[in-house]
Amino acid sequence: MQEETIDVKNILGLQLPTDPRWVDLTAISIEAILTDHAYCEQKAATTCISLIQRYSEYEKMITELAPIVTEEWGHFRSVLTELHKRGLKLGRQRKDLYVNELMAFQKKGGHVDDRFLDELLTMALIEARSCERFKRLSEGLNDSYFRKFYRKFMESEAGHYTLFITLAEHYLPKPKVRKRWKEWLEFEKELMNKMEIRGDRIH
Ligand SMILES: [Fe+2]
Ligand SMILES: [Fe+2]
Secondary structure, three states, X not given: OOOOOOOOOOOOOOOOOOOOHHHHHXXXXXXXXXXXXXXXXXXXXXXXXHHHHHOOOOHHHHHHHHHHHHHHHHHHHHHHHHHHHOXXXXXXXXXXXXXXXXXXXXXXXXXXXXXXXXXXXXXHXXXXXXXXXXXXXXXXXXXHHHHHHHHHHHHHHHHHHHHHHHHHHHHOOHHHHHHHHHHHHHHHHHHHHHOOXXXXXXX
């Protein structure tokens, strides 16, 4: 029997949907949410560059991630354009509690394969949660312009989520990837549960 790629059909596989109140909260300050969004895109681009720098022996990964860097940076530029169009400014980067907690869950020692796997799965998870959040915005906002705006990001991040999982399964045994992914999903559920709902944050 052909082994299925995990959770690709269910776009997200996430264990906890975003609190519906969050969508309304984001509408309070467009400048704040767009600023946070811009830095999420910047961090996605930066992390892909960092993976390329540190794992140069993984040729397939480099080939696949090189265009993602361009895409994420394009996202950053779109968000920046959106801010400027409205006479708003890119604010300061905030402390990213969500990402920091995920990083703390990554294996730091042990075999390089385990660390590599965790780095790929962290990216998959951030992409998945971002995708889910963009989906909420694209469906729940009153402003039809912004509904369309976020829909584009949602589609793009869905592709990234699956790419990181596919890369993990390319380099590592599928059962190992699957087992660890479940642990990540569980951890993320707990994290989402304890995090404050803030309208000035994508996560
Ligand atoms: Fe992006
Ligand atoms: Fe992405």
